[in-house]
Amino acid sequence: MSQSEIEHLIQLLSKLPGLGPRSARRATLYLISRRESLLTPLSTAMRAAAENVKVCGQCGNLDVTDPCDICRDTKRDQSLLCIVEDVSDLWALERSNAFRGLYHVLGGTLSALDGIGPDELNIEPLIRRVGEGGIAEVILALNATVDGQTTSHYLSDRLSDFGVQITRLAHGVPVGGELDYLDDGTLSAALKSRRSIS
Amino acid sequence: MSQSEIEHLIQLLSKLPGLGPRSARRATLYLISRRESLLTPLSTAMRAAAENVKVCGQCGNLDVTDPCDICRDTKRDQSLLCIVEDVSDLWALERSNAFRGLYHVLGGTLSALDGIGPDELNIEPLIRRVGEGGIAEVILALNATVDGQTTSHYLSDRLSDFGVQITRLAHGVPVGGELDYLDDGTLSAALKSRRSIS
Structure with a gap:
């Protein structure tokens, strides 16, 4: 044929x-x-x-312009920097409409198994970016996986000298989630971080 | 954005x-x-x-030539005509390498529910094609669904006057299939058509 x-x-x-x-x-x-x-x-x-489509030279997002639309948006909070693993995570956060700061895409996580060290990721530009000042809080929005948490720890170490606040996303029960289907780690994290009902 | x-x-x-x-x-x-x-x-x-990509004017297959490669292949048995519902079924039969005749693609099945009658399908060209002679056997290789079987019956009625042999695919246990997972209809068909082990 x-x-x-x-x-x-x-x-x-x-x-x-x-x-x-x-x-x-x-x-x-x-x-x-x-x-x-x-x-x-x-x-x-x-x-x-x-x-x-280009990779934004500032944050690593994909867009038809460089810097991307998010980086060029002066109405966004320039003092808030959210670190994500991949562009798909950035898109997910944008869809939630819950974040109005800037992003930094790492391009993956540290992984001893896959031989991915700090040099393979978009980390040095992040350190420079935070070092230049103007950022008050860095939110580590990495996946709640072993590699994601390892990378979070590494980054919070590296960023500890810059005097910026370093935060991570809350763990807990997903909205709409059923307790019966959740793993023990999530349940115990949700219990530990319980909130008073005001 | x-x-x-x-x-x-x-x-x-x-x-x-x-x-x-x-x-x-x-x-x-x-x-x-x-x-x-x-x-x-x-x-x-x-x-x-x-x-x-064109639709073959003779059989309804998709190819970059019209007639398609299969219809132009003189080494294939021109007296065997296999009727299929869709091009995907033709491709499946070709992958099996089990058939060396020609095809005719109906483009669907009769369906009272979806309002598909004989005129919506590639049926009149099939009747003409069989009427022109040279075909000894028509194999109705339609899906074993209600609509497929209805269409098979309709076609065997329409083709009964041309003196060609009309056959259908065998029902039975799929090769590699486990009896435990088969429906009753398949099992009883397989039992009814049992073969002597030679």
Whole structure:
């Protein structure tokens, strides 16, 4: 068979996270049957993203401008700096609309197993950024995983001399969560940090 | 935020079957971090597919040529015609390497619920094709669903006057399947069609 164009598309789609060979075939048929409404626009959107999306030199966010929209937004609180592992975490926090400061994307966590040390991460620019002053509080919003917590400890050590407040996200019961399904660590953290009902 | 290019890409990707908003965001970040190796090639492959993939006028397969490679392959048995619901079924049979005849893609099944009658499907071209002669056996390889079986019955009625042999796929235990997990219908069909061990 010389279905090279189709096979090639299936093969590339199957590399996406969450798509295997079978779902890539399904997606390909879906795309070809929606040529004008989806296949062509998607091709164009991918080309535009490949050409225009940049990594923000200040925070590590992805945007079509550098510095990114968040870094350029003077209405945001420039004294609050939130450290996240990945751009996806930054997007999650932005969707929550709960944070109006600036971000710094590490690009991962320290990991002895994977051989990722401080030099592999966006850490030195962070130290410089905090060293330049103007930041009152650094929020360590890393994942509550072993690697995330290791990285949090490392960063709070490194940042301890700058006289900024260093905080982390609260542990506790997720909103809408059922106690029965929570692990012991979360439950004991939620119990320890219990709040008086005012 | 003016992350329009990124948001637009996420929005389009989330329309693919098997991808929701969350996995579309993940796929977008994955693509942007693999700009040269995946994002640009995928954009190019999609454009090529949009421009070059055709529906075969003879069998309904998708290919970059019309008639498709299968229809043009004179080494295939031109007297065997396999009827399938969709191109994905044709591809599945081709992957099995078990069939060396020609295909006819219906484009769906009859469905009273969805208001799909014979005129909505690729049925009249099939009747003409069989009527032109040269076909000795028609294999109804439709899905073993209610709609698939209804369509099979309808087609075997319509094709009964042409003097061709009409067959369907065997029902039975899937190879590698465990009896304990099979439904009663499959088990009783497998029992009824039991074969002598030679």
